[in-house]
Amino acid sequence: MPSDDHSVREALFRLFELLATEAPPERFEEVIRTALPDPADTASAALLDRARGLALDIHSLFARRHQREAGLAALVDTARELTLPYELDVLLKVITRRARLLLNLDMSWISFHDPAEDCSYVRAADGHASAITVGFRIPGTGGLGNRSRSQSIPFWSPDYLDDDGFPHSGAIDDVVRAEGLRALMSVPLHDGDHVFGALYVADRKVRHFAPDEITQMSSLGDLVSVAIKKARLLAQARDEISELELDSSRAMDFFSAARHLRETQSRLIDLVLRGRDLHELTTAAAGALDGTLLVRDVAGRDLAATGVVTALDEDELLKTVLDAHTERAPIRSAEGLWCCPAAAGDEILATLVFEPREAATDITAQLLRIVAQAVAVQLQVQRSAAAAEGHMRDQLFHELLSSSRYTPEQLAQRARRLAVDLTEPHVAVVARPEGGAQGKAVVWASSYAYRLSGLKTTDGGCIVLLLPGTDPGAAARAVSSELSSVLGHPVTAGAAGPITSAVTIVQTYQEARRCLDALTALGGDGATASPQELGFLGMLLSEQPDTVAFIAFTIGPVLDYDTQQCTELVRTLEAYFAAGSSPTRAAESLHVHPNTVSRRLERITDLLGAGWQEPVRALEVQLALRLHRARHTLRKGSAAPPHAEAPAT
Structure with a gap:
């Protein structure tokens, strides 16, 4: 083979080697230059130029293939990265x-x-x-x-x-x-x-x-x-899951609240069924509500409380109570107190006043409704118990006020079985409503008597009560006030007593009835009175006038002062009234200086009060002086004055 052919062949093999080793294109030009020592050899030059072109094409093809592979690899990496949950x-x-x-x-x-x-x-x-x-x-x-x-x-x-x-x-x-x-x-x-x-x-x-x-x-x-x-x-999906989780949380809260409400209602009703009193029921309810709970009747009196309501403003509370009664639902006042009526049908039995210890929750109103319902049931149970026992109590009181085949001892024993001790002081109250439903008044009287361990009956449109106590006037005022608020009409009440034996019940009742008749005759509808409060009129109305009590009530302090200090205040009073309320003429009859009479009258004012010279009080004082002198005369058998002569004071 000629040397030129040998050089061309070597150059071709060299190009193949460069392609195999992925050499850069510049190396291809170098191979061509060294393979053509004779520029006149055009055939070899054309062959090598064609080989170089093919080599460059092949190299470019490889480069594009590598670039495509790199791009595909990058695309695969990108696809892999895009599969992550971003x-x-x-x-x-x-x-x-x-x-x-x-x-x-x-x-x-x-x-x-x-x-x-x-x-x-x-x-x-x-x-x-x-x-x-x-x-x-x-x-x-x-x-x-x-x-x-x-x-x-x-x-x-x-x-x-x-x-x-x-x-x-x-x-x-x-x-x-x-x-x-x-x-x-x-x-x-x-x-x-x-x-x-x-x-x-x-x-x-x-x-x-x-x-x-x-x-x-x-x-x-x-x-x-x-x-x-x-x-x-x-x-x-995440939003839906979050919403589902929120719904699930709300559902769990709802079910938890519902379970709490159900358990609270069951616990409170169980207390009522087990015969627990209102105070124990209120204490359990306050624990469930987490705060201070107050139960008031329709007249605004406290029936039970678990503590002191610190933010209690009576005027603001009254407005909230009226709103709660109107809406028949729990209402929150401006001070943060909750008011909720405890009702049975259309009748409101009591009002719940609740002060939360912390901020009220969404179930506070629902809990208050449940507590109000339990309190209403408790009050209804008490009312039912009073009604169930009321027949026997009414029958006993009827026999006490009429001729009975039972002895007083037997009646007293029956009364003790009904939790009424007739050996303790009692007062009789006769109340006449001046309007309103009679049936409602009778129902109230049964509950009131049961609550105070007393007795009740009715007589000619009047409520007759036998209540524990020693102050008939206070008992009459309490009955009139509470019954008036229940009926919305005035109530006139007469009272008498106290008594400590079943034998005197009839007489005491008759005295209370005469006090009521006296109030009617005097135009005192809606007022209250007892024999002590009516003064000498009460003594005249009494079937067995207690002159000793009347004298002691009217001029007792003066009598006691004369006894203790050896003064002549009683004699001065007699001379003062005999002289037509003239201190000068009284001094002449007493043979003392007018200033002495003035000082004695001042002392009497200190003992009897500033109003003793008013016409009504003066009349009672004069009557008491005459009764005192008459009793002293009858007791001593002489007309001598009840007090020995004493030095002027």
Whole structure:
């Protein structure tokens, strides 16, 4: 073989070796130059030039294949990264970064289309300088993105601002110019047949995108579309899970509250059924409510309390109570107190006043309703117990007030079995309602007598009560006040007593009845009175006048002072009234100086009070003086004054 052929063959093998070792193209030129020592050999030169061209083509093919493989590998890595459960905003940041690095570009961003405003807005961007930022609004006409969205295919330009192959938008051109971008590609993002956005990549130099690069970006757009859809579904699922968890939490709270309400109601009703009193029921209810609980009757009196209500303003509380009674529901006052009526049907039996220890919860009102219901049941049970026992009590009181075949001892024994001890002081009260329902008054009287361990009956439209106590006047006032508030009408009441034996019950009742008749005769409807309060009129009304008690009640302090100090105040009183209430004339009859009489009268005022010279009191004082002198005369058998002469004071 000629030496030239040998050189050509060696050069060809050398080109094969360079291709096999993936040497750079510059090495190919060096092989050709060294293989042609004779430039005149055109045949060898043409052969080597053809071999070099083929080698360069093969090298370029290998380079493109390697680039494609690298792009596919990067695309696979991107797909793998997009499968992670990102939040949408984080996912978009990952996508823009991966898209920019995939083709080694300067910038990338993602926009979502807003059909309502016919525009798109940037949701994420990477590699931006200042213009294309998150929130930038892209007009609905012009630009690559709108064209790729309308045609649903990738669209690119090697030099955007100088490309007239598509309609431009001034706003888009301004931001592209501000960012210094040249080459730009837009890939549509699909959700089925719907295009919801676009993925953009851009470079700050002129660049012709190869078909492989366009294919890679199109494949990336498909992956991004799936990833965004998955992220949205994941976010929706998370929202639904959060909502379900919230609903579950609410349901658990509801069931817990319902269980607490049910257990509280069961516990309170159980206390009522076991015969516990109202105080124990109120204490248990206050523990369930976590605060201070007060139970008041319709007249505003406390029936039970678990402590002191610190924020109690009676005027404000009255308004809240009226609102609660009107609404038949728990009402919260401005001071933070809760008021709730305890009702049985249309009748309000009591009012609950509750002061929470801490801020009231959503179930406070429901708990108050349950407690109010339990309190109403308790009061109804008490009323029923009183009614069940009332027949026997009424029968006993009827026999005490009439001729009975039983002895007083037997009646007293029957009374003790009904928790009424007739050996203890009792007073009789006869009350006449001046209006209102008679049946309601009788029901109230039964409950009132049962509550105070007394007896009741009715007589000619009047309520007759036998109650424990020693002050008939106070008992009459209490009965009149409470019954008036229940009926809404005035109640006139007469009272007498006290008594400590069943034998004197009839007489005491008759005295109380005469006091009531006296009030009626005097026009005192709605008033109360006892023989002691009626003065001498009460003594006259009494079947067995107690003159000793009348004298002691009227001038007892003066008598005691004379006895203890050996003075003549009683004699001075007699002389004063005999002289027509003239101190000077009284001094003449007593043979003392008028100043002495004045000092004695001042002492009498200190003992009897400032109103003893008023006409009514003066009449009672004169009657007491005459009764005192008469008793003394009868006892001593002489008309001598009841007091020995003593030095003037």
